[in-house]
Each structure stands twice: as structure tokens, then as C-alpha cells.
Amino acid sequence: MNIATIFEIVLAAVVLGLGIWTIAVRETYSATVGFVAYGLLVALIWVRLDAVDVALTEAAIGGGLGGVLLLGAAARLRDGERTVAETPGMVTRVSAVALSALTTAALAGAIVFLPDPAPTLAPTVVGHAWATSLANPVTNVLMAFRAMDTMLEKVVLLLSIIGVWSLAPDNAWGGHPGPRHRADPDGILVFLARLLPPIGIVVGIYIFWTGANHPGGAFQGGAILASMWVLAIMAGLTDTPPVARRWLRFVLVAGPGLFLLVGLGGLWFGTAFLAYPPALAKPLILGIEVAMILTIAATLGLLLAGAPERSVK
Amino acid sequence: MSLARDIITIAAVSAGAFFFLAGTVGLLRFPDTLTRLHALTKADNLGLGLVVLGLLPQAGSLRDGLKLVSIWLLVLLAGATVSQLIARTARQGETAK
Numbered sequence: 341m342n343i344a345t346i347f348e349i350v351l352a353a354v355v356l357g358l359g360i361w362t363i364a365v366r367e368t369y370s371a372t373v374g375f376v377a378y379g380l381l382v383a384l385i386w387v388r389l390d391a392v393d394v395a396l397t398e399a400a401i402g403g404g405l406g407g408v409l410l411l412g413a414a415a416r417l418r419d420g421e422r423t424v425a426e427t428p429g430m431v432t433r434v435s436a437v438a439l440s441a442l443t444t445a446a447l448a449g450a451i452v453f454l455p456d457p458a459p460t461l462a463p464t465v466v467g468h469a470w471a472t473s474l475a476n477p478v479t480n481v482l483m484a485f486r487a488m489d490t491m492l493e494k495v496v497l498l499l500s501i502i503g504v505w506s507l508a509p510d511n512a513w514g515g516h517p518g519p520r521h522r523a524d525p526d527g528i529l530v531f532l533a534r535l536l537p538p539i540g541i542v543v544g545i546y547i548f549w550t551g552a553n554h555p556g557g558a559f560q561g562g563a564i565l566a567s568m569w570v571l572a573i574m575a576g577l578t579d580t581p582p583v584a585r586r587w588l589r590f591v592l593v594a595g596p597g598l599f600l601l602v603g604l605g606g607l608w609f610g611t612a613f614l615a616y617p618p619a620l621a622k623p624l625i626l627g628i629e630v631a632m633i634l635t636i637a638a639t640l641g642l643l644l645a646g647a648p649e650r651s652v653k
Numbered sequence: 654m655s656l657a658r659d660i661i662t663i664a665a666v667s668a669g670a671f672f673f674l675a676g677t678v679g680l681l682r683f684p685d686t687l688t689r690l691h692a693l694t695k696a697d698n699l700g701l702g703l704v705v706l707g708l709l710p711q712a713g714s715l716r717d718g719l720k721l722v723s724i725w726l727l728v729l730l731a732g733a734t735v736s737q738l739i740a741r742t743a744r745q746g747e748t749a750k
Contacts, residue, residue: 528733528734528737528738528741529734529738531734532730532734535730536730539727
């Protein structure tokens with residue numbers, strides 16, 4: 341047993357322990373902190389599995405933005421938690437245990453009875469990289485070979501922001517999401533919010549750009565851009581835009597919209613929905629990704645900001 | 654030459670791991686928020702700094718080395734800011750009591 345194996349076993353044990361702790365712990369806040377740590381460690385596991393693209397996404401979403409969302413939810417729930425003290429009935433508990441056991445058994449069965457060697461499409465994907473002239477197989481799968489999934493994923497993002505906005509009270513509809521943050525103008529938070537965004541924007545665009553040939557991509561880059569925006573909002577340097585703004589709506593639909601247009605173009609000029617002509621594959625994919633990174637950054641930022649709370653007037 | 658580089662790496666990374674260990678022990682053992690923060694910043698600043706220093710001789714190119722150093726600088730910035738914010742909140746909480 342070498343050092344790498346010992347490290348992997350310890351990592352897996354800690355992740356399992358954290359997972360159990362997150363479920364077992366009483367306070368919502370502690371569970372959230374446990375979940376963020378869990379997300380960061382799962383990202384390490386993805387790195388050990390050589391899935392750096394997934395690791396980047398897990399760190400940005402599971403550990404970062406997802407954590408902030410859950411912390412916000414935990415803060416809102418804190419007042420209600422003391423008054424609501426209901427315990428689930430016996431039937432609910434027994435059926436929850438039964439369903440969890442069944443799911444675990446099914447997953448365990450799927451892993452134990454996996455054919456050897458495991459079925460894989462990886463060689464096919466690598467073999468067809470010429471079709472897009474992108475070297476990163478993950479980007480090829482996401483943007484070309486299974487582009488439909490990615491497009492629908494962007495539609496889900498759009499649906500989620502509609503879901504959040506629909507929580508707005510009538511008088512605030514169309515207004516600014518979330519509270520107006522104010523911070524000490526000479527304080528450390530404002531200093532960071534002035535210093536970090538130039539670096540973060542460069543890193544975000546770099547992660548997106550390098551995604552063509554190395555791990556990275558629009559989602560990871562967009563998450564970094566969104567966090568820079570959220571930092572500026574939290575420091576009170578800028579306000580969230582009113583959700584009624586035309587440009588904002590345009591940015592939110594730009595990614596899935598352009599994707600859909602290119603897909604229909606493939607149907608019209610080519611052979612199938614989302615079929616790119618090989619000569620134009622790279623520019624088309626990059627164009628879609630540019631629209632997507634803007635949409636992702638805006639959507640993630642607005643998801644964190646929450647429902648519209650203040651009317652424009 | 655390769656041996657010298659490996660020795661530097663082992664020495665610096667071990668020293669970095671020691672500071673992480675010391676910082677974690679401090680985080681668990683120290684009595685209040687401010688002293689715990691003090692312990693934690695040792696792990697971020699010195700611990701990670703030494704780990705990065707130790708990894709530099711192993712970096713394949715100047716680019717990789719610069720990336721490592723900038724990771725350390727960014728963690729320094731984030732760590733310093735967050736500990737300031739936590740300390741300020743903790744002090745306000747104390748005066749409010």
C-alpha cells in the first residue's frame with residue numbers, strides 16, 4: 341500500500357464522516373458548514389480521479405456558490421427554527437429509512453455488478469476530437485457530442501431564476517433583488533471588493549478560454565465572474581440591477597437563446613439539430629460559450645441576490 | 654541537482670505541514686475567537702507559503718511556478734480579509750454584550 345492509497349482511503353473516510361455528520365447534526369447552520377467542507381473535499385476526490393473539470397465545478401458550485409445560497413437559507417430559517425418543533429411521524433420515518441436503504445442497495449448493486457472492463461465511450465470521444473478541433477474531451481462532450489444536455493441545463497438555470505423571482509411581493513416586482521448592502525467605505529471588505537475583481541475577471545475569462553484545450557470552461561469561469569459581482573454587491577460598491585431591466589433579461593436568455601438558434605441552424609443547413617458544420621465548429625462553439633458565460637455569471641449572481649425586495653422608486 | 658531540489662521540497666513542505674498542524678491544534682485548543690483566528694492565520698500564511706516554496710523547485714516551468722505563487726498570494730489576501738471581518742464581528746458582539 342503506497343502513500344497515495346493511504347491518502348485516498350483517509351479522504352474517502354473523512355468525506356463519508358462529513359456526509360453522515362451533515363445529516364445527523366441538529367442546527368441548520370452547522371449542517372451547512374459541514375456541507376461546504378464536504379463539497380471542497382469531494383472536489384479533491386475528483387482531482388484524484390483525474391476529472392479536473394468536474395473538480396473545478398464542484399469547488400465553485402458545491403463549495404462556493406451553493407454554500408453561500410445554503411448559508412443565506414439557514415440565516416432565514418434561524419428565526420423560524422425555534423418555533424417550529426415538529427417531529428415526523430412513525431410512518432414517515434419508517435418509509436424514509438426503507439427508501440434510503442433501497443436506494444443504497446440499488447447503488448451498491450450497480451457498482452458490484454459493473455461489467456469488467458467497465459463500458460466507456462472515452463476512446464470514441466478522444467478519437468472524434470478532430471470534428472471540433474477542440475482538445476479538451478470534456479468540452480467536446482458538453483458542447484458538441486452531447487450539446488443538447490448542456491442546452492437544456494442552461495434552460496434549467498433560466499427556470500431557476502424565474503422560480504426565485506416569483507417569490508417577490510407584488511409591490512417589489514421589477515425592483516432590485518435582495519437588500520442594499522452597505523459597508524464601511526474605508527473598511528477591509530470594500531478594499532477587497534476593489535482589489536480582487538480585476539484579478540478575478542482575468543482568472544474567470546482565462547478558465548473559460550483555456551477550457552477549449554485544458555480543464556475549464558464556461559460554467560467554471562462564469563461562477564468566478566459571478567462571485568466577483570457578488571463581492572462588489574456585498575461591499576455596497578454597486579447595487580443589484582432591477583429585474584425589469586431589458587438588458588438584464590437579454591443577458592439571462594442570451595446563452596440558451598444562442599444555443600437554440602445555432603441548433604435550429606444545424607437543422608436548417610445541416611443534417612440534424614445542433615449539428616455544426618466541421619469547418620465552423622470551433623467558432624460556433626466559442627460563440628455559444630461567450631454568450632453562456634455571461635448568462636451563467638448573471639444567473640448565478642442573481643440567484644444569490646434572491647427575490648426582488650425593493651421597488652425602483 | 655535533482656537531489657538538492659528534492660531535499661528543499663521535503664524540508665519546506667514538512668515545515669509547512671507542521672504549521673498547518675500547529676494552526677489546527679491552536680484552532681481546537683485556544684479559548685476565544687481572536688486567539689483561534691491568530692492560530693489559523695499561521696496555517697494560511699506560513700503553512701501554505703512554505704508548502705508553495707517547497708513545490709517551486711518541482712514546478713515544470715516558470716508559468717507553473719508563477720501560478721503557485723499567485724495561489725499563495727490570493728489565499729493570503731482572502732485569509733487576511735476574512736480574519737479581519739470575523740475579528741471585527743466578534744469584537745462588536747463582545748461590546749454589545
